[in-house]
Amino acid sequence: TGRALHIGRLRITEHPAAPPLVVDWRAPVSRAFYQATAGDPRGVAVRRRFGWAPGSRGDAADLTGMEDEHLGRGESRASAIVAREIERPRVGPMRDIAATIQPEQDDLVRAALGSTVCVQGAPGTGKTAVGLHRAAYLLYTHPQRIRRGGLLILGPNPTFLSYIAEVLPALGESGVRQSTLDREIARHPVTRTDDAPAAALKHDARTAEVLRRALYARVDPGAAGDLAVPDGAYRWRVPAEALARIVAEVREEEPPYDVGRERVRARIVRYVQERAERRAGPQSNAWL
Structure with a gap:
């Protein structure tokens, strides 16, 4: 018999040494949840998704739906829960996408530390979300190396930074510096001009x-x-x-x-x- 794993934004456990009740989405074992398909189930027999009302903190009354994909039987279907979440109107600050990461996005998020990742696409295709989730993934996977070298989120303007400011804290990563190019240039004022x-x-x-x-x-x-x-x-x-x-x-x-x-x-x-x-x-x- 297999074991059931619950994947979420953050690791939840009754005791630091105890098996987690909820596995962090960035953990290696979580990758199969995002990558499994009917053709390549990656050991996943059933993938279950829960739908929650916007702004829910996990109360049972906020549960709006549940879907099972029996990948071990070769069954696969488009997720209505994922579709609703992706199509939900963008109101307020940017939200994390831990529940809706697609396989191609997961590949980018989990690329090796030494890889330079460039994400291109039309507006609204998830470029910024992928970049922020990659930052969260690297902080989780290589915490000491990343914090020793430093991590900077560089945005085009303060309004944009305010819009994305809640994503990393929601994923358990706080204290990451965010700035704009103008601010960084201003930190090193020009004192001389070359001929x-x-x-x-x-x-x-x-x-x-x-x-x-x-x-x-x-x-x-x-x-x-x-x-x-x-x-x-x-x-x-x-x-x-x-x-x-x-x-x-x-x-x-x-x-x-x-x-x-x-x-x-x-x-x-x-x-x-x-x-x-x-x-x-x-x-x-x-x-x-």
């Missing part, structure tokens, strides 16, 4: 190569000393030779500078984890 020859030089593609060489000239694998990584009362030592080897290996791969920095950091973490596991067994992700 024509200097401007032409800086805009020459060859300048990028000069800057790249100058930047990498500062990366000397042999210049670093030993590194001490604190772990509570214990300090792990990464020898200078190991650091030099890691930096040299990354340099040979010729990644962009920021990517290279992240690779060096990740490999140092892995180096420490391997030694910690030899000493005391598998470690947590506390250093990531």
Whole structure:
């Protein structure tokens, strides 16, 4: 027999260590709900959808309908609940689409962290919704890396930002900075204007190569000393030779500078984890 999973905007559980009553829509196991079809059920026997009155907080009296798709039997039908939700008039702030994400949208939302996603389409086709849900997905899947590097939602004007402001909080993600291009430019006021020859030089593609060489000239694998990584009362030592080897290996791969920095950091973490596991067994992700 299979198991029943309830998919929702947020993970709900009676206790942090207990199995969830509601699984977060971003969890890997939730993907089958969005991607399953009669031809490829992905292990889903029955997909059930609930319809709720607008503004409902889940009270039983607000339940407006329920649909079952018996995908395991090869049965499939268009969802009236999804259609009504998509066609519902847009009144007030933008809403999340966790209940109505389509397979093609799900592919974009769950694309790998290293992928650059460009969504194009006519007005009203869900471009902004997909972008915001991708941001929520990345914050859920790679929380430490995303928060360490920062996440910025850039919109065309304050009115647009007000319109989309409630989507990420509704998906459990708060504190994400939103801004406009004008605001970001204003944070760095112009203090000097180049003359024509200097401007032409800086805009020459060859300048990028000069800057790249100058930047990498500062990366000397042999210049670093030993590194001490604190772990509570214990300090792990990464020898200078190991650091030099890691930096040299990354340099040979010729990644962009920021990517290279992240690779060096990740490999140092892995180096420490391997030694910690030899000493005391598998470690947590506390250093990531």
